[in-house]
Structures are given as structure tokens and as C-alpha cells.
Amino acid sequence: MTDLLTTAVSETITRVLAMEKLAVTASVGQSKEWIHWEQQVPYWTNRIGGFVTDGQHQWTMTIIARLVLSHLSQATAGSTSPAEAVWGYVPNTLRYFNRYRDLKPPALTEIKYLAPQGITINARSGMDIFNIPGQTFTALYVDFSIEVPFLIYD
Numbered sequence: 001m002t003d004l005l006t007t008a009v010s011e012t013i014t015r016v017l018a019m020e021k022l023a024v025t026a027s028v029g030q031s032k033e034w035i036h037w038e039q040q041v042p043y044w045t046n047r048i049g050g051f052v053t054d055g056q057h058q059w060t061m062t063i064i065a066r067l068v069l070s071h072l073s074q075a076t077a078g079s080t081s082p083a084e085a086v087w088g089y090v091p092n093t094l095r096y097f098n099r100y101r102d103l104k105p106p107a108l109t110e111i112k113y114l115a116p117q118g119i120t121i122n123a124r125s126g127m128d129i130f131n132i133p134g135q136t137f138t139a140l141y142v143d144f145s146i147e148v149p150f151l152i153y154d
Contacts, residue, residue, distance in 0.1 A: 004154045005059060008113040012148050013046065015103045015111055016063055020044045022105060023096035024067065024089050034066070037132050042069050042089065049145065057153050058115065063146040067093070070140040072129070090123050090142060097121040097146065115149035 017030040034047035049062035101118030
């Protein structure tokens with residue numbers, strides 16, 4: 001028997017990756033791997049930030065979606081700065097995911113087990129920097145927290 005929660009999580013993460021590309025069309029990649037590097041920017045990395053349950057049928061998964069805006073050693077004169085780009089990327093991402101709180105943009109199928117209230121998303125931490133393991137540069141990023149409620153009756 002397939003575990004219903006595992007199915008819900010897998011379908012949801014796959015959908016979030018697809019929606020990240022639709023929210024920030026300039027993004028060059030979306031990864032389920034948190035420690036991930038692309039040569040070009042912007043790109044997304046993702047991780048599960050946690051789970052909570054009501055002990056009955058409601059589960060809530062948090063996905064931390066990181067939009068890497070720049071590798072600071074690669075900034076070039078005359079280009080749009082990552083700080084300027086974030087002013088567009090953050091509201092576009094929030095609007096897009098809020099528009100499709102059911103994780104069902106046009107032409108995509110329904111996510112099984114998603115609770116009727118749908119997802120919530122925020123970007124409370126703003127921009128920050130971090131060193132990418134195995135690389136010799138610092139990256140500028142913004143994190144989004146996506147709360148995904150499931151109803152699982154198994």
C-alpha cells in the first residue's frame with residue numbers, strides 16, 4: 001500500500017518546482033536539493049522546513065523555497081542589481097502562489113489531499129547572503145516559506 005502522506009509530499013514538491021518557474025520566468029533552474037548551485041542566476045533551491053500534525057487527519061508541511069539572486073563575485077556593471085531584481089521577484093512570487101493557493105495553475109492537475117484552505121506563502125526574512133558549500137563565492141538570496149496543509153484519511 002502506498003503511503004498517502006508520502007504521495008502528497010512528492011506531488012506537492014514537484015508542483016512547487018513547476019510553479020517557481022512560472023512565478024519567476026527568468027529563473028534558470030529549480031531543485032529539490034537545498035545545497036545546489038547553478039552557474040547562471042536566478043535559480044531556486046528547496047527543502048522541507050518541517051511538519052506538524054493535529055494528531056488526527058490534518059498535516060501541515062513547510063517548504064522553504066530559496067531564490068538565489070546573485071553570486072556576488074559575478075556582479076557586472078550596468079546590469080540590473082540583484083537588490084533591484086528582488087523588488088520584482090518577491091511580489092511576483094507572492095502574487096502567483098497566492099493566486100493559485102490550490103497549487104493548480106491552468107493546465108495542471110489537482111493536488112490530491114491538499115486541504116481546502118490551500119497554501120500560504122510569505123517572505124519574512126528578506127534578502128540575505130550565504131556561502132555555497134564547495135564554491136568560492138557568496139550568494140545573495142531571498143527565502144519563501146510555503147505552508148501546505150493536507151487532509152489524510154488512511
